[in-house]
Amino acid sequence: MSTRRTELSRDRIVATALDLLDAEGEEALSMRRLADALGVAPMSIYHYVSDKDDLRGAVIERVLAEVRPPEPGEPWVATAKRMATSFRAAALDHPAAIRLLLTRPPATAAGSRWQDVRGALRADGLDEEEALRAFR
Template identity: 45%
Template sequence: MAKDGERRDPLNRARVLRAAVALADESGLEAISMRKLAQALGVVPMALYKHVANKDELLDGMVDAVVSEVEPPQEGLDWKAAVRRRTLSARAVMLRHPWARRIMEAQAAPTHVILAYTDSMIRTFLAGGLSADLVHHVMHALGSRIFGFTQELHETAPTAPSDLSPEQVQYMMATFPGIVAVATARPHDPTSVVGSGCDDQFEFEFGIDLMLDGVERLHRNDWRSADHDREAASVL
């Protein structure tokens, strides 16, 4: 609580969200509660409800605040460079706030800020001359990558012999030699992972570049989906 005579910034939604983000950065998502957040702000818990209706709205607002840190679209870049730059900016944001992906993955519906960000990415592709048909499939393929992280299928699966006991190593080598060969081909950088799994910076950039190169090739070849061709034929 503020001391007598000490000036305190007025409480508003932006200040509440900034404090919640800072608390999650420092102590993890598990530390977020109305009581702990109120304590950090030096107010009573009921004061928070004037700015966020409940914890779900608080979590959504925290994600919105994080996504808002991604740099805006840059003028003068072609679509491929623009998408890559902004995606890597999102990656840097997620590395600063790795807890945010858990909220995003659990959201029942995207917020206005999430929709606006997604729309701006789509418009970058469209402004580059890509068809809406191609962009539809590109957005599905990119998935969470536009927000700076990759959803791993089995995040907790061991990826190196050091994660296993000697007996488990022998079993894996005998039973799944392909997995062992690939998993041990290159160590991952744990300091650049968002969340867990194999989603480190190198793997993320490799995946983005691979996909954008493929999209560029399809665009040059005037690719159209089979569904698009069938719908066009039905109109004739």
């Protein structure tokens, strides 16, 4: 009996991790659970992501890629509105991933941007949970 090798890539790993987050929440995001969903051995995932933090960061970056970036020459008000609207749509589509961004920001550009926003919200007197709600 021959076994078919499952084609594995960083993109497929991140997409499957996001699917798990969307369907089952953060508790489901373990390397073992992800490997089961991919049909591979857990250690094979580490050829594509260095650790769970790297995986979380990649998932968050994928979700934030859904936020529409500024367009050249667009007025800032239109940019802010469009970006806020598209972020809200991403947050509604992927609430567990957004919660990861807000509660455990990765060491990525996305994580750094959230830390800046979080700092501003906290400086205005919001506690951690209020900052999370305001950001959503």
